[in-house]
Amino acid sequence: MPLTADTRHALDLLARADHGQVAASLRALPFLATARHAVVADRLLLRLCGHQSACAGQIVAYGTGTADHWSVQVVGPCEAAEPTPEERALVPGDGHGEPVYVWVTPQYATVHTEE
Numbered sequence: 001m002p003l004t005a006d007t008r009h010a011l012d013l014l015a016r017a018d019h020g021q022v023a024a025s026l027r028a029l030p031f032l033a034t035a036r037h038a039v040v041a042d043r044l045l046l047r048l049c050g051h052q053s054a055c056a057g058q059i060v061a062y063g064t065g066t067a068d069h070w071s072v073q074v075v076g077p078c079e080a081a082e083p084t085p086e087e088r089a090l091v092p093g094d095g096h097g098e099p100v101y102v103w104v105t106p107q108y109a110t111v112h113t114e115e
Helices: 005-014 085-090
Strands: 019-026 029-040 043-049 059-066 070-080 099-104 108-113
Touching: 005 029, 005 070, 005 108, 029 059, 029 085, 043 085
Parallel strands: none
Antiparallel strands: 019 029, 019 059, 029 043, 043 099, 059 070, 070 099, 070 108
């Protein structure tokens, strides 16, 4: 499915940041986790620390913002990932916890800017 202009703009902005928050539902309760991300082939590769079971197989929301006055939110299906070594290098960790990788395929995106 081709990307909409809003989704392309959102991914372009996300490529300028390196982390954000993923939101999912865990046993009907809200779940939020900080994640590192990289835009790879029109998808987001997220690096989490042990939260794959809360995200993989679900529709998730992912968002971030910056000090230069923009924020982005994308929503889409999330699936477990086995990234290549090159892809793993795009989302470095801080050495804490066992990394877990997931792909998010954006289906809906919003961009907010402060003007």
